Amino acid sequence: MRAPLSLRLRLVLLVCGLELLLVAAFAASIYWHTRHLLMASFDGSLSANAEALATLVADEGPGDGLELEFSDEVMTRFSRGDAPDLFVVLGPDRRVVERSRALSAVPDLVAAADRATPTFRDFVHAGAPYRGIVLPSHAQPEEDRDGASTTPITVFFAASRADLDADLSALVWFLVLAAAATLGLTVAASLWATRRGLAPLSALANDAARIDARCLDRRFVLDQLPSDLRPLGLSFNQLLGRLEQAFDRERRFSADAAHELRTPLAALKSGVQATLLTSPDTIADRQALGEMLDEIQRLEDLCESLLSLTAATEQPGADRSLPPTDLVAAIQQVAESLRPLAATTRSAIAVRVDPLPAAALAIDATATRRIVANLVRNALVHGGAGVAVEVLVSAAVGPGVVVMVTDNGAGISAELAPRLFQRFARGDASRTRATGGAGLGLAISRALAQQWGGTLTHRAGTPGGCCFVWTIAALSQEAARTTLP
């Protein structure tokens, strides 16, 4: 589904659409008005010329009929140029009294014209556009006659309308260009104006983007927002209030859970340790107490794992970053600290570092150590004896870094693979203590990785063994993910 248009574009299109309509209407009315004036003027001149011609037609009486008397210069006017004026004078019987040289025949329109009223007609003569008037009129009576007899005549006069058409055409072009220019300016002006006008909205979006779970007590100051945005600001504030409450509930739950789990453990552990300090030296008793301490330690570790898993899934990643060099240092520390464990099974841990981008990473040292320690320890504990574990730190395809922990050990069974990252998932169905821990390590590692915007996945090694891939986002990627567009 296509994304909706941005507000700015919408506003600009609306304004320009409306303006287009207005400008079109305006331009059309200007055009028609001007055309009307021009036509009226042209037609007026046609009428004047036709009437002038009519006054030159004399009725010589029944014998000689009608005569058109004008001088030769006037006559030449009608043959001048390549679009000369044309005229035809017809008598009452439609006989041609006189016509201009350029006209070889009487145009049909003259014959067909209404005898009673003057009519204007457009036509083409010798390839040129003309407009003419067919004027019913009367011949001038003989001077010495009484004004009684007035012979009806039809005067046809036409002039080239090429100039007229050119003027009209120029007018159209002018209007079109003016409209286009106006629209273009309007588009530009509205784009600029809407950006400025919508600035409070961008500011609101930026402010909202800066709010995250660590500062949910912030609220928008409604008085500082323009009145249109106040409802939005109010909704935001209400949403933040609800979020803050939800986070508080979660935080309280985690704190309460921690307290309830840890307090009895503390009583148990302190009791055993105090007894060991103050009491009997019988070996059996010390041994029994030592075993109790071991079990308590196991419970304690499980309790801490569960609590850290809860923390990782509920609380947001902290606002820290790590330069790639510190990441590598933390990984090397972990490898160093686990070498003694590796030595007990004749296994080896190697850390390889490829060239890395310089950008700071969205992760912190503690999380790094937890994740890498978990992955390496898993390889040592579950891979068998004489395992080679390699931690490879390299640049990701995009920004960010990839940490791959590979081993050539026993690998992960097909049965375990689909539930590998689930809580309490273990390879040993009998869940024997000797073969591993509680099964929370990978769940915690993945939750930690995701909390920081990264991923943790597994693929089978080649050949055999395991390959865990931990991607760490670069800090700007993480910031971009949480910023509103």
Add this chain to the structure above:
Amino acid sequence: MRLLLVEDEVRLARNIKKGLETIPSFAVDICHDGVDGQHQALTITYDLLILDLMLPGADGLAILQAVRAAGSRVPVLILTARTAKEDIVRGLDFGSDDYLGKPFDMGELLARVKALIRRSHNKPDPVVRIGDLEIDTHRHLVRRGGVEHALPALEYRLLEYLAYRPGQVVSKTELLEHLYDYNWEKFSNVIEVYVSALRRKLDIEGAPRLIHTLRGQGYVLSTDAPAAGWV
């Protein structure tokens, strides 16, 4: 040293007291209630406070605030199940000196308590040396004149108390208040008995005595030449 432990879990409090009292230096009072704890912390001068945070009545932070507001610089260790970063920061900001999460290792608690007390007397070295007197506060052994002594708990406690305040006059009452928990008897001649025992073991022929008496005022530990009025 007299310590106050404010912890509402009865068994845990008892175990902590048991553990602390394996160290000859310590006598421990317990309160299970925040209001009692605050009252006791303000009325008795302790050498160290161990506070739980979640308590009935006043919570640990309130007690801490009250103690600091009263101007006391007694070292405070917060012992609690709430180990979220915000809680730790808040506890330290309110004026505590150390923070230990539950469940804790008893050995770690003991070591931290001893370190806090050493630091509060400006003696970072676990071996306190005054002149030719050496007190190993780690192994609770005393050496003077080449001879090493393992003293009974209360003699050691008294000596250590005086050794943390060399050259200062300490009254009998103060000694009674700091060497015993609330069960202390008000018979003050028990102090004289211990002082005599210490003198017998540690004083060297010909050298000035280690613990001097100021009539009517108290005792001073010093290896310097005695000042006027010192006996």
